[in-house]
Amino acid sequence: MxxxxxxxxxxxxxxxxxxxxxxxxxxxxxxxxxxxxxxxxxxxxxxxxxxxxxxxxxxxxxxxxxxxxxxxxxxxxxxxxxxxxxxxxxxxxxxxxxxxxxxxxxxxxxxxxxxxxxxxxxxxxxxxxxxxxxxxxxxxxxxxxxxxxxxxxxxxxxxxxxxxxxxxxxxxxxxxxxxxxxxxxxxxxxxxxxxxxxxxxxxxxxxxxxxxxxxxxxxxxxxxxxxxxxxxxxxxxxxxxxxxxxxxxxxxxxxxxxxxxxxxxxYLNLAHWQSSSDQRNILHFCRVPLLFGKCLTRDEAGDIVVGPNRLIHSDSENADLKSVEHGGAAIEAGRRDLKDLEEAMALYGLQLLxxxxxxxxxxxxxxxxxxxxxxxxxxxxxxxxxxxxxxxxxxxxxxxxxxxxxxVNTEFRMQDGLDADLLLKAEQQGVISTQVVFEEFKRRGLLADSWEWREIEASFQNRPGLGLAALAGTFLRGDRPDSGASKA
Structure with missing residues (x-):
């Protein structure tokens, strides 16, 4: 046509x-x-x-x-x-x-x-x-x-x-x-x-x-x-x-x-991008200390030259020259913010499963x-x-x-890259169940196969309000919790 x-x-x-x-x-x-x-x-x-x-x-x-x-x-x-x-x-x-x-x-x-x-x-x-x-x-x-x-x-x-x-x-x-x-x-x-x-x-x-x-x-x-x-x-x-x-x-x-x-x-990732920019920027400047000086002698050109093979001197008894460094509190706060955002992003993906x-x-x-x-x-x-x-x-x-x-496949498993600490935090925030975390630990070899979920469950029944994180140190060491349950 x-x-x-x-x-x-x-x-x-x-x-x-x-x-x-x-x-x-x-x-x-x-x-x-x-x-x-x-x-x-x-x-x-x-x-x-x-x-x-x-x-x-x-x-x-x-x-x-x-x-x-x-x-x-x-x-x-x-x-x-x-x-x-x-x-x-x-x-x-x-x-x-x-x-x-x-x-x-x-x-x-x-x-x-x-x-x-x-x-x-x-x-x-x-x-x-x-x-x-x-x-x-x-x-x-x-x-x-x-x-x-x-x-x-x-x-x-x-x-x-x-x-x-x-x-x-x-x-x-x-x-x-x-x-x-x-x-x-x-x-x-x-x-x-x-x-x-x-x-x-x-x-x-x-x-x-x-x-x-x-x-x-x-x-x-x-x-x-x-x-x-x-x-x-x-x-x-x-x-x-x-x-x-x-x-x-x-x-x-x-x-x-x-x-x-x-x-x-x-948007969480965007917040991390912006926070990371601030963190890298402050690190860039804080890694180079500032010099503070007073009553120093200037050269013939009226300058005070700082560098290798240079001697800075003064005839004044009030002269002073020292390095001024950042206290580091802001750097640590920025690092914590980035870590919190990274954990939130990891838990977000986990929550969809x-x-x-x-x-x-x-x-x-x-x-x-x-x-x-x-x-x-x-x-x-x-x-x-x-x-x-x-x-x-x-x-x-x-x-x-x-x-x-x-x-299509609908049987999913959690990625092995999730560490034990993140799994415990996910359990604390209600993202995944305590039993899921327990089974993940067993699958990864952090717990012996002889462990039974009923032992952990009985521990919670005997000690109300106790979270899995409180027991983690015990069962990761291989000790059995005080559950009152006999081993199968």
Whole structure:
């Protein structure tokens, strides 16, 4: 078809999308590491009122990020994908073969799924677009439907695309039979195209999807350098719904946006970044003592020169020269603040694995309450549903009904890097149960296998108010507590 070049509102994002992108700035910078946080400049590291620009830049460039946020995203994702996704026996044979290369880039289902899950935990929402290459056109530009044999011969098959939350810039939906149904979605894409003999340029596009049809728009430079959009492709599909699956572990803000799932942890990490900057700055100056002198003799130029092979003297009986050093109280207070923040960030990630208390969301209520006893487990179960929906769309593209079921890992274990002191603090703050800590100590070999939980439990019954930390020194030495319980 002939492209229609014009200014077009197809690229205008909804206000909900713009609000969502603002919330992503901190998680994006944290995932980028130290350099990205430095590049963010004053957005995340304020300049003090009397601080010069040069002093600010020096302080910023001395600051190194303790990236608890990125490690937690990786740790939580690793827990869910400690085992591969398992397809159910009800998955069609064609879909089983498809799962060996779901994205047409050679990535198997579990590899692709892990990337989607990580993106969802990081940004609060991620999508899977189950797409299909357009059908060929005849000489008149009309779409010609292929037979299954022709599709296999031409290797035309569906494929999955990770669509990050910030790339969905607009959407519409309606309620049918009590169920919300997408009627339009606009996705921003960026593709590489050859530029000259050796170069490559990035081209921005908007993919507009509606039930049964699609359009593809491309950003162009119009006359006078104005930005225009050209519709470069359009066509029909065999699906009566939009094959976009949404995974939303963050708190929902709209149909397609959510708060970043680890937003609170991101702000803890920001507080650590700023406190670390202050700490490194004060250490920089405190490590160089100041000289205080009075009534000293100046040289012929009127200066007092301090340095190697220099003698500073004076004929005055009131002369004095001494080194003035910082008392260190502020340094110690800063060190404690950093340690407290590091412990809080470590406990935050641990808390997502523990049984939940208090209110739960509507999405979590829809899951089996016996299964979703932790935040991470509820995310894993929600993600399983998303994968099954993607398998459903895949089957429909293949001309089959029902994509079958799958299973994701929901059996998690705490990382061995958590030391005994942090486990005890987590128990004291109610993040994890006393029995969990006891079992962790046994698993790590800190306690002999002959120990029984009932011995510890009986100690608490005989001595009300006694915490595990008070007993830790005893049972880590190998002594048995005064429980009154006999050894099995």
């Amino acid at each position: 002939t492209s229609i070049e014009q200014k077009h509102p197809v690229a205008n994002p909804l206000q909900e999308h713009e609000d969502y992108v603002v919330r992503l700035r901190l998680p994006v910078a944290l995932m980028g590491g130290t350099q990205a946080m430095r590049d963010a400049d004053r957005a995340f590291l304020p300049q003090e009122p009397a601080e010069s620009a040069a002093a600010y830049r020096a302080r910023r460039d001395r600051t190194v990020l303790h990236n608890a946020y990125r490690r937690t995203v990786a740790y939580l994702t690793g827990q869910v994908f400690a085992r591969d996704v398992v397809l159910g026996e009800d998955v069609p044979e064609a879909a089983v073969e498809f799962a060996e290369n779901v994205d047409n880039a050679g990535n198997a289902l579990s590899i692709f799924a892990e990337e989607v899950f990580r993106a969802g935990v990081d940004h609060g929402v991620a999508h899977i677009l189950v797409d299909m290459p357009p059908a060929p056109r005849d000489a008149q530009g009309r779409t010609r439907e292929l037979t299954r044999a022709e599709e296999r011969e031409q290797r035309r098959r569906p494929y999955w695309v990770l669509v990050r939350g910030e790339h969905v810039i607009g959407w519409r939906s309606e309620v049918e039979g009590g169920r919300s149904r997408l009627t339009q979605v606009r996705i921003r894409e960026s593709v590489s195209e050859p530029d000259g003999e050796y170069g490559v340029r990035r081209v921005e596009r908007i993919r507009l999807l509606e039930p049964g049809r699609y359009e593809l728009w491309e950003k162009r430079k119009g006359k006078g350098g104005d930005e225009t959009w050209a519709r470069i492709e359009e066509g029909v599909t065999t699906l009566d719904e939009i094959p976009l699956v949404t995974f939303m572990p963050g708190d929902r803000e709209s149909a397609m946006t959510a708060r970043p799932a680890l937003e609170d942890l991101a 523990m049984p939940r208390t208090g209110n739960i969301t509507a999405t979590e209520k829809a899951l089996d309450s016996a299964e979703s006893d932790s935040t991470l487990k509820s995310w894993a179960l929600q993600f399983r549903d998303a994968l099954e929906q993607a398998l459903h769309f895949t089957a429909r593209w293949l001309g089959q009904e029902g994509g079958g079921s799958c299973e």
